[in-house]
Amino acid sequence: MAAFAEGVPCWVDVTLPDVEAGKRFYGELLGWTFGTSAPEYGMYTQAFRAGKNVAALVGKPDGRMPTAWSVYLATGDVIGTARKVRDEGGTVITDPVRVGDFGTMAVVADPGGAVFSLWQAGSHAGFEEQGVPGSYGWAEVYTRAPERVDAFYEAVFGFRVEPDEGAGVPGVVRWTPRGRPAGAEHAVGGRGLISAGYPTEMPAHFLTYFVVDDCDEAVAITQQLGGRIAIDPVTTPHGRSSVVIDSQGASFAVIDTRTRGDAATA
Structure with missing residues (x-):
């Protein structure tokens, strides 16, 4: 598999209190099957779609840790990139550490407080499948410090920050890696705003989108499986999506990229 370009989201995993319950939930919702859990890595369990890896589930070693999806951004030099994170006003939460022969990771946060991971690939490059139903589709960071955060990702990863008119929400931008042409088709992620309409206690965070065949059906299945809706489905030029909670x-988030509209509508 070809390596992921610098800064491109290359992997996601979710930290859960109960991995077996997570397998039942995501297996039903996204059609995933699962590999053998690795006890030496916190019961780390890879998820597959049609035999190709698409994500992973991991057990929470400590109840104080958040139950949350994590996004990994690719780098060819995790030590150097972690240094850039510090230099540009971010925080290194966990210094670079090798994960067997799979690769080397670090956990960091941008200047607005959104946590993500860096991944320098070894034998595990990242997604074998993405952009199709049942797999990863997109990631964006939500922040209250847009100017500082935009400058951070430009400096650390060389992203070009462009307005994203297709998002249907004012102030949203998209990221395009160095060397790629401008345009939504070349973007790899984006940045949104935590506006006054959100709870004051909501922290800055990354939101992971998974592609589905039908957004409304996925939302209904989420509720049937014990999850709930955070943001009702809306149709934009990028597709019909909803933010949900497992x-x-x-x-x-779940998104049906084939159902599109000219502006954000319910």
Whole structure:
């Protein structure tokens, strides 16, 4: 598999109190099957769609840890990138550490407080499948410090920050890696705003989107499985999406990229 370009989201995993319950939830919702859990890595369990890896589930070693999806951004030099994170006003939460022969990771946060991971690939490059139903589709960071955060991702990863008119929400931008042409088709992620309409206690965070065949059906299945809706389905030029919460409290989004509209509508 070809390596992911610098800064491109290459992997996601979710930390859960109960991995077996997570397997039942995501297996039913997204059609995933699962590999053998690795006890030496916190019961780390890879998820597959049609035999290709698409994400992973991991057990919470500590109840104080958040139940949440994590996004990994690719880097060819995790030590150097972690240094850039510090230099540009971010925080290194966990210094670079090798994960067997799979690769080397670090956990960091941007200047607005949104946590993400860096991944320098070894034998595990990242997604074998993405952009199709049942797999990863998109990631964006939500922040209250847009100017500082935009400058951070430009400096650390070389992203070009462009307005995203297709998002249907004012102030949203998209990221395009260095060397790629401008335009939504070349973007790899984006940045939204935590506006006054959100709870004051909501922290800055990354939101992971998974592609589905039908957004409304996925929302209904989420509720049937014990999850709930955080943001009702809306149709934009990018597709019809909804933010939901799984049966254990982890937030994510589902998006049907084939159902599109000219402006954001319910």
